[in-house]
Amino acid sequence: MxxxxxxxxxxxxxxxxxxxxxxxxxxxxxxxxxxxxxxxxxxxxxxxxxxxxxxxxxxxxxxxxxxxxxxxxxxxxxxxxxxxxxxxxxxxxxxxxxxxxxxxxxxxxxxxDVKRRTFFTNLTHSIGVLLALPLVFPVLKYLMKPMYAPFDNRWVKIGKANKIKAEDVGVQFKFKKSVKEAFMPEAEIDKNVWVLKASSAVLEEVYKGKDMEFRDHTGGVIWTNKRDVPYVAYSGKCPHLGCGYKWRNVPKLGRQIFLCPCHLSIYDASGKVLDGPAPRPLDPVPIRVAANGDIEIIDVEYKAGTKVQIRIV
Ligand code: FES
Structure with missing residues (x-):
């Protein structure tokens, strides 16, 4: 019963x-x-x-x-x-x-147990994502490639050394550079660097007794500026916010300086900040001078507005 x-x-x-x-x-x-x-x-x-x-x-x-x-x-x-x-x-x-x-x-x-059910739902979604990954990865890789492209470390010929007539005087060298921004077609842009034939006093200020290494995106050394080579080149962009600056004679100071007109940062021939909001000295770039007087540089650029150099180009 x-x-x-x-x-x-x-x-x-x-x-x-x-x-x-x-x-x-x-x-x-x-x-x-x-x-x-x-x-x-x-x-x-x-x-x-x-x-x-x-x-x-x-x-x-x-x-x-x-x-x-x-x-x-x-x-x-x-x-x-x-x-x-x-x-x-x-x-x-x-x-x-x-x-x-x-x-x-x-x-x-x-x-x-709803939590457990949710777990299985999430598990199913996760498995779906894993299965889809091999299909999506090539597309993501293609889309993200410009963000992680290695820096352009090619040497660029910018002019002859005999253009520089005196020691510790900034001379501007202009050059064209082909750039490819993300998915835009390749284009040529105008760029410039400032080059000095530096006295030993200015070289000492720039290098502080040590050779200067330049690195690629992996951290590997691509070039070393030797501290006893008298030619020094600075990126044409002001480290404050990236404006172009000029070499100026300032009678009031009784000296010549680099002057950035945007926010009046002032640098001496060694790139040291004398005045203004610039957070760091001018940025030296790799330079070499051939026996025939050709000057070549690597167009290295650093992020503007930071105390330390963060390479972006
Ligand atoms: S960009 Fe040169 S001082 Fe501001």
């Missing part, structure tokens, strides 16, 4: 409550638990496994345990079950002979 809804429930010592619901095992379609509402204890219900049932009569379910063990049965959690009206269980009526009422089956574990 199966427990009936509303049957009295008795422990070994006394009556304890009544059957409020019946829980059915989904696979065996047998009653696996009864839910018992205790007399006079409001809505508190506990679920009792079928194995704890001693006997079932028409209107009484006898338990094997004394009433003192009531608290050891788990509390009934309604949200972990659905009624047999909500799920289709084939031939349930052949197995279950309780009165009509709330007959429950457990919700599948995955349905109970």
């Amino acid at each position: 199966q427990p009936k809804l509303r049957s009295k429930v008795r422990c070994t010592d006394r009556e304890i409550g009544e059957v409020t619901r019946v829980i059915v095992d989904f696979l065996s379609r047998e009653v696996s638990h009864i839910v018992v509402g205790r007399n006079g204890v409001g809505t508190v219900e506990r679920q009792i496994p079928a194995s704890a049932i001693q006997s079932v009569t028409d209107d009484v379910v006898e338990l094997r345990a004394p009433s003192s063990e009531w608290d050891q049965f788990p509390l009934f959690r309604r949200d972990e079950y659905v009624t047999t009206n909500e799920v289709e269980i084939a031939h349930l009526e052949d197995h279950l002979h309780v009165q009509p009422g709330e007959v429950l089956v457990p919700l599948p574990e995955l349905e109970r």
Whole structure:
């Protein structure tokens, strides 16, 4: 005989409550638990496994345990079950002979735990991304290539050394450079550097007794300016915000200087900041002078406005 809804429930010592619901095992379609509402204890219900049932009569379910063990049965959690009206269980009526009422089956574990379900959803998305990566990667690589292109470290011929007539005097050399910005077609732009035939005092200021190394995007050394070579070239861009500057004779100062008209940064022949907002000295670039007097430079550029040099070109 199966427990009936509303049957009295008795422990070994006394009556304890009544059957409020019946829980059915989904696979065996047998009653696996009864839910018992205790007399006079409001809505508190506990679920009792079928194995704890001693006997079932028409209107009484006898338990094997004394009433003192009531608290050891788990509390009934309604949200972990659905009624047999909500799920289709084939031939349930052949197995279950309780009165009509709330007959429950457990919700599948995955349905109970939404976090776990979310985890599986995310897992599915992640697997999708991994599968798509081989297809997307070449496109991303193509799009991002201009951002990570190596610097242009080619030597550029800018003119003859005999254009410089005196020591420690800035002479501007202009040149054209082909540039390719991202996905735009290649274009030629005007650039310039300032070159000095430096005295030993200016060389000492520029190099501070050490040769000067220049590096590519990987950090490898591409060229070293030797501290005893008298030709020094400065990038044509002011380290403050990148304006072009000029070599000027300033009678009031009694000397010649590099003057940037944008925010009036002033530099001496060694590139040292004498005045103005410039955060660092002028930027020397790689230079070499051939035996026939050809001057070549590598057009290195650094980020404007920073104390330290950060190469950008
Ligand atoms: S850009 Fe040269 S001083 Fe500002």
